[in-house]
Amino acid sequence: MKKAFLIVVALLLVALPLFAAGGEGEHAEKIYFGFMPAWLLKSLNLVVFLGLLIWVLKGPIAAAFKSRGEQIRAELAEARERNAKADRLAADIQARLDQIQGDVAAIAERAKADGEKQKLEIIEAARLEAEKILAQARGEVDSRIKQARKELTDYAGQLAADKAHEILASSMTESDRKKVFADSVKAIEETKA
Numbered sequence: 001m002k003k004a005f006l007i008v009v010a011l012l013l014v015a016l017p018l019f020a021a022g023g024e025g026e027h028a029e030k031i032y033f034g035f036m037p038a039w040l041l042k043s044l045n046l047v048v049f050l051g052l053l054i055w056v057l058k059g060p061i062a063a064a065f066k067s068r069g070e071q072i073r074a075e076l077a078e079a080r081e082r083n084a085k086a087d088r089l090a091a092d093i094q095a096r097l098d099q100i101q102g103d104v105a106a107i108a109e110r111a112k113a114d115g116e117k118q119k120l121e122i123i124e125a126a127r128l129e130a131e132k133i134l135a136q137a138r139g140e141v142d143s144r145i146k147q148a149r150k151e152l153t154d155y156a157g158q159l160a161a162d163k164a165h166e167i168l169a170s171s172m173t174e175s176d177r178k179k180v181f182a183d184s185v186k187a188i189e190e191t192k193a
Contacts, residue, residue, distance in 0.1 A: 030038040
């Protein structure tokens with residue numbers, strides 16, 4: 001505030017000779033109170049007016065500047081607080097995103113592992129089913145082979161019996177038949193005994 005007052009006084013001192021030189025041409029300069037020229041009285045009047053103006057407005061202007069300074073400081077503190085809050089929020093969001101990305105990667109890895117496990121289980125189940133079907137087919141083939149052998153054996157036996165009967169019927173006499181009959185009865189009796 002003192003600097004402003006000194007600047008005003010310095011400007012007045014520089015302007016006084018210019019003010020005094022300006023004039024009314026041929027008119028003589030007025031003198032007040034018998035010794036004070038008009039330009040000096042006007043300069044003194046201006047200094048007193050400016051001094052009173054500064055003295056009157058000094059309090060309200062200082063209060064306004066102080067109030068505005070406090071308001072700016074409060075807004076600055078609020079802005080810093082909001083900035084810090086935004087930084088914390090951004091850090092929280094980034095942490096959540098990192099966690100979500102980790103969870104997604106873990107889920108993908110787990111799904112891949114589960115897929116591989118299911119693939120192996122399906123392959124093993126298919127192998128067991130194939131072995132079961134193959135065993136059933138082998139059992140059926142063996143059963144059919146046994147049945148075919150039995151049928152062939154029965155048929156061969158029947159053919160041999162028919163052929164033997166034919167041969168015996170053509171070459172056997174009545175006495176040979178009686179002897180075979182007697183031998184058969186004897187064999188049966190021996191079996192009973």
